[in-house]
Amino acid sequence: MSGLDAIAGIGADRRRGGYSRHVFDDAERHLREWFVEQAESRGLEVETDANTNLWAWWGKPGEDAVVTGSHLDSVPGGGAFDGPLGVVCALEAVDLLRERGFQPSRPLAVVVFAEEEGGRFGVPCLGSRLMTGTIDADRARRLRDTDGISLAEAMGSFGADPARIGRDEGALRRIGHFVELHVEQGKGLVDLNRPVAVADSILGHGRWRFRFRGQGNHAGATLIDDRKDPMLPAAELVVAARRAAAATADGRATVGRLVPNPGGTNVIASAVDLYLDARAPRGARAMVEDLAEQAMELASQEGCSVEVVEESFGDTVHFDAALRDRLCEVLDDVPSLPTGAGHDAGVLAAEKPTAMLFVRNPTGISHAPEEHATVEDCEEGSHALARVLTDLAG
Ligand code: HGY
Ligand code: MN
Ligand code: MN
Ligand code: MN
DSSP: OHHHHHTTTTTBOTTTSSBOOOTTSHHHHHHHHHHHHHHHHTTOEEEEOTTSOEEEEESSOOSSEEEEEEEOOOOTTBOSSTTHHHHHHHHHHHHHHHHTTOOOSSOEEEEEESOSSOTTTSOTTHHHHHHHTOSOHHHHHHOBOTTSOBHHHHHHHHTOOGGGOSOOHHHHHHEEEEEEEEEOSSSHHHHHTOSEEEEEEEOEEEEEEEEEEOOOEETTTSOGGGOOOTHHHHHHHHHHHHHHHHTSTTOEEEEEEEEEESOOTTEEOSEEEEEEEEEESSOHHHHHHHHHHHHHHHHHHTTOEEEEEEEEEEOOEEOOHHHHHHHHHHTTSOOEEEESSOOHHHHHTTTSOEEEEEEOOTTOOOSSTTOOOOHHHHHHHHHHHHHHHHHHHO
16 A cells, blocks of 8 residues: 555546556656666566556566566556556565565566557557557557547657567567556455456457547527538437447446537537447447447438547457466455456467466446545555465475
């Protein structure tokens, strides 16, 4: 908790509540500095990889390492635990192992992945996607934030070389196992009345941008019949998305961001960008294809047009069953749980034996300031992580 307290003032968002910490902004740079200080004070050797992920090594960096960690960025107005808890518990686990005089037989590293939430450039798990080549480097360089700054430009200002981003064979060879600890983002552990679980699967999920275009005009002088208001099909699509998710097995669909241009109370918008987050064990893409057809119909009814762009997609992830079972056993039969939230561990799972630990969230709320974990459960989590690292690196 002292780790979380130390960063509690960084990136606090007075307007939205909670935290807004986005890749390469002041808050996120500050968090990187904090991490480097923490790692170096423990004698860990810190390096930043070509994709701006941070690594802290216990002993010499080497291949087949046991790697743990998470991310420090947040969604806009997010909670204090999503990401930082996995980093703080990783450092705490290192302390616990040291106190016990543990000597790892394999290299051990704590990693902080960049832009996990996609809060600035729109693609979640950007650092791990780049490292694994799951996103094309050229496409990534051209991603833009809401101020029009490209990832390449932002990396340049940060002091990283955008020409070097992309699949990083060296970094990947070093990962033998990856274990990410994370606050649970639902109520699974509350319902089971248990503090810690091992992850079983991650729901397939993606993000899409629907750009509706109409005719900007005067709110008072334009007769209702004369309007081409892109807000109309956008609003109807919000409702259609909810219905589509309800009709899809274990489906979810969210419009958490709707951006009218130019955005004036007395102005009929000329365009509206609607950002859709859709998830399902199977068929998230089919759900969105159907919504895209509906969007076209809704747009044409209003004399508008629509263009749909897939910003990211990841299939359902089933974590390595042998590793999951091994963790459950090492942790004396903790339960295993599926999750609807995405993680860098989900990206890495396609390449490496990967596992996750969840720590109970008494509110069951996440991506909001009410996200929580008690001191006792965080302690359970770091002790569980220390046991897993001891097992894997012993
Ligand atoms: O959006 C997600 O599921 C994740 O927390 N990035
Ligand atoms: Mn998150
Ligand atoms: Mn997270
Ligand atoms: Mn006027």
